[in-house]
Amino acid sequence: MDEISLIRRFWEPLGRAVTHPAVREGIGNDGAVIRCEPGQDAVVAVDTLVEGVHFPATIDPYALGWRALAVNLSDLAAMGAEPVCYTLALTLPRADEDWLEAFSGGLRDLSVRHGIQLVGGDTTRGPLTITIQVQGRVPSGTAMRRGGAAPGDRVCVSGSLGSAGEALKWLDTSPGNNPDVRAVLARYFYPQPRLALGGWLRERGxxxxxxxxxxxxxxxxxxxxxxxxxxxxxxxxxxxxxLATLAGSQARKLAASAGDDYELCFLWPLALGEVPESTDEGVPLTVIGEVEAEPGVRLMDGNDPVELAYGGYSHFSGGANDDS
Ligand SMILES: Nc1ncnc2c1ncn2[C@@H]1O[C@H](COP(=O)(O)OP(=O)(O)OP(=O)(O)O)[C@@H](O)[C@H]1O
Ligand SMILES: Cc1ncc(C[n+]2csc(CCOP(=O)(O)O)c2C)c(N)n1
Ligand SMILES: [Mg+2]
Structure with missing residues (x-):
């Protein structure tokens, strides 16, 4: 299958699965054309997924399509943005039609769920790599920004943490009928971007x-x-x-340091009153700490500081990736 047939068969139908009103021209030109609405700011983010780094070679292509879009939508969620459109830069070792059918299915199902339209991309041959760039929008001047923390703000997190990190240990095993293993693998393979929560937080600044x-x-x-x-x-x-069942005493360590959960962590100012236990849509919210004037993140188990051997993922330092 040549590049043009591949685009006609897989990407054009995907581009029609969602039609966003802000998209003037989607797939088919040298560039997509997006309307800039008065009173709105565009929010853009990009994330790359590389085989063996972000996902195992054995991944189900449907899950890969889902996950590649989900991690990008999660960045829009963290900005409080409403999704508009995305581009897909896909590098493939070969054009396997069954693989592409499943991969595009995962993308389609998540894109339909969040109303985000595929407007273009690039398809090339090489080691399996997926780059998605997403565009969203917010009312002008309201996008959420890092860095405005004030002492006393409550540090909060949505949902639960650590399950996707536990899943890394189970990626190469068959979950069989073990519901706990299935549950952590679902957290890793199918992240659920917290877009509704992001919008709710943006409205509250x-x-x-x-x-x-x-x-x-x-x-x-x-x-x-x-x-x-x-x-x-x-x-x-x-x-x-x-996670408690599978990881026992290690569960909180994973929650503190493992990535891949795609929950939102946010700083809730005291002026907004108590943090609700959940949003109106039922997303659980948990207060896990407080902002202080002194720099650094201090993890405390009662009065005892907890030392983490591993603070979080970094591409160029630590473990197998450390070639410095
Ligand atoms: N190659 C690059 N060129 C320009 N800006 C970059 C580049 N890499 C990262 N950035 C910018 O640096 C900031 C931090 O990037 P980082 O990738 O750590 O954040 P993120 O995308 O929210 O996190 P994650 O990739 O873990 O989801 C972002 O504003 C990002 O756009
Ligand atoms: C097979 C496999 N091994 C390890 C990990 C862990 N991991 C890789 S990149 C990353 C941070 C997010 O990436 P980025 O910062 O590039 O957005 C994390 C937590 C994984 N997801 N899959
Ligand atoms: Mg990034």
């Missing part, structure tokens, strides 16, 4: 980050360069029951 590298590392980024820090209550980190 609350700064957020998505937890992709690991809580302690990502919270450090959210606190920004303003020199603030935070104290986190280790016992308060929300753990899913399946």
């Amino acid at each position: 609350v700064a957020a980050i998505d937890v992709s590298d690991g809580l302690v590392s990502d919270l450090g980024q959210l606190l920004g360069e303003a020199g603030r820090g935070a104290r986190l209550d280790y016992a308060a980190l929300p753990i899913a029951p399946e």
Whole structure:
């Protein structure tokens, strides 16, 4: 199958699966044309997924399509943006039609769920790599930004943490009928971007980050360069029951440092009152700590500091990736 037939068969139908009103020209020209609405700002983000780094070679292509879009939508969620459109740069070792059918199916199902339209891309031959760039929009001047932390802000997180990190241990095994293993693998393969929560936080002016590298590392980024820090209550980190069963005493360590969960971590100012236990749509919210003037993230188990050997994922330092 040549490049043009591949685009006609897989990408053009995907581009028609969602039609967003802001898209003037989608697939088929040298560039897509998107309407700039008065009173709106465009929000753009891009993430690449590389085989063996972000996903195992054995991944189901449907899950890969889902996951590649999900991690990008998660960045729009963290900005409080409404999804508009995306581009797909796909590098494939070969054009396997069954593989492409499943991969495009995963993309289609998540894109339909969130109303985001494929407007273009690039298809090339080489080692399997997927780059997706997403575009969203927010009312002008309201996108959520990192770095505005004030002492006393409550540090909060949505859902639960650590399950996707536990899944890394099970990627090469068959889950059989073990419901706990199935549950952690579902968290890893099918991230659920928190777009509704992102919009809800933006309306309240609350700064957020998505937890992709690991809580302690990502919270450090959210606190920004303003020199603030935070104290986190280790016992308060929300753990899913399946993670507690599979990881036992290691569960909270995973929740503090493993990535891939794509929950939102956010800083809730005291002026907004108590943090609700959940959003109106039922997303659980947990207070896990407090912003402090002193820089650094301090993880405390009661009065005892918890030392993490591993603070979060970094492409150019630590473990197997450390070639410095
Ligand atoms: N190659 C690059 N060129 C320009 N800007 C970059 C590049 N790599 C990262 N950035 C920018 O640096 C900032 C931090 O990037 P980073 O990838 O850590 O954030 P993220 O995409 O939210 O996290 P993650 O990739 O773990 O989901 C972002 O504003 C990003 O756009
Ligand atoms: C097979 C496999 N091994 C390890 C990991 C862990 N991992 C890789 S990149 C990353 C951070 C997010 O990436 P980025 O910062 O590039 O957005 C994490 C947590 C994984 N997902 N799959
Ligand atoms: Mg990134």
